[in-house]
Amino acid sequence: MSTLRQFVLWLEVPIESVTNREIVAYIEVLLRRRLQPKTINCHLDSIRGFYEYLRQEERVSLGNPLRRGHSVKVSRPLPRYLRDEDVERFFVKVQKPRDRALFIVMLRCGLRVEEVSRITLRALDLKQRKLFVEQGKGGRGRVVYLSDDALQSLVRYLKVRPPGRAGKLFLVEKGCCRGKPLSVRGIQKRMEYYARKAGVKATCHQLRHTMATQLLNADVDLVSIQDLLGHSRITTTQRYCTVSNRKVERDYFKAMEVVAQRNLNGDVMGGYT
Numbered sequence: 001m002s003t004l005r006q007f008v009l010w011l012e013v014p015i016e017s018v019t020n021r022e023i024v025a026y027i028e029v030l031l032r033r034r035l036q037p038k039t040i041n042c043h044l045d046s047i048r049g050f051y052e053y054l055r056q057e058e059r060v061s062l063g064n065p066l067r068r069g070h071s072v073k074v075s076r077p078l079p080r081y082l083r084d085e086d087v088e089r090f091f092v093k094v095q096k097p098r099d100r101a102l103f104i105v106m107l108r109c110g111l112r113v114e115e116v117s118r119i120t121l122r123a124l125d126l127k128q129r130k131l132f133v134e135q136g137k138g139g140r141g142r143v144v145y146l147s148d149d150a151l152q153s154l155v156r157y158l159k160v161r162p163p164g165r166a167g168k169l170f171l172v173e174k175g176c177c178r179g180k181p182l183s184v185r186g187i188q189k190r191m192e193y194y195a196r197k198a199g200v201k202a203t204c205h206q207l208r209h210t211m212a213t214q215l216l217n218a219d220v221d222l223v224s225i226q227d228l229l230g231h232s233r234i235t236t237t238q239r240y241c242t243v244s245n246r247k248v249e250r251d252y253f254k255a256m257e258v259v260a261q262r263n264l265n266g267d268v269m270g271g272y273t
Contacts (some may be wrong), residue, residue, distance in 0.1 A: 005045055041072055102116060170187075191203060225237050
């Protein structure tokens with residue numbers, strides 16, 4: 001049965017009398033059926049499209065009870081990160097200077113794959129251990145910093161980087177495209193190759209998530225992590241707290257040690273069995 005037909009059969013009022021009240025009630029019905037938000041939004045799109053058709057094609061003077069953008073919020077999956085042992089297994093297999101520099105920079109600087117592909121030579125400041133990320137998401141630029149291993153891997157790569165007029169940092173090293181900038185898809189294919197070789201499930205974006213999680217567990221402030229990742233909203237950064245926040249775990253057990261010591265000194269639990 002089509003999604004539109006289901007709606008029409010459910011209605012207890014004429015189509016032309018449907019208001020936002022009926023739409024909300026119908027959404028509640030679909031939720032009680034335990035339909036996923038994406039499925040419910042497909043129902044709503046069918047209804048919205050039907051009223052638009054009546055208005056534009058059939059010239060029926062009728063308002064659309066579904067406001068533009070009216071939908072059920074689809075929950076975003078929590079960011080997935082790599083465990084320390086998986087990171088180690090992955091990088092054991094990455095020995096090629098270009099690829100090692102590429103993925104270590106992605107991990108230590110928390111860069112998106114598009115941002116890595118756009119890094120230019122002039123964006124590097126090895127002396128100050130800084131990297132300027134141009135044209136980040138939303139057109140926002142930001143400064144990130146180079147860890148010891150990121151700096152060392154970049155220096156090694158620059159010594160063997162193929163000559164070329166391209167101002168981009170990471171270049172194709174073989175074939176007819178030698179000397180041209182490495183594309184986003186090219187970077188992703190290298191990731192797939194090494195992940196398969198290492199026997200780990202890993203993506204480019206997971207390296208970014210891994211950096212954020214590692215910083216969080218090292219007690220770095222959320223605002224600092226937000227700046228380094230280039231998030232426009234702190235709520236985006238806060239999602240990492242629900243994934244792995246060892247600081248909370250450490251704080252809890254540290255507090256419990258204090259509480260337990262006080263209980264022993266004051267015999268607070270003495271009256272319990």
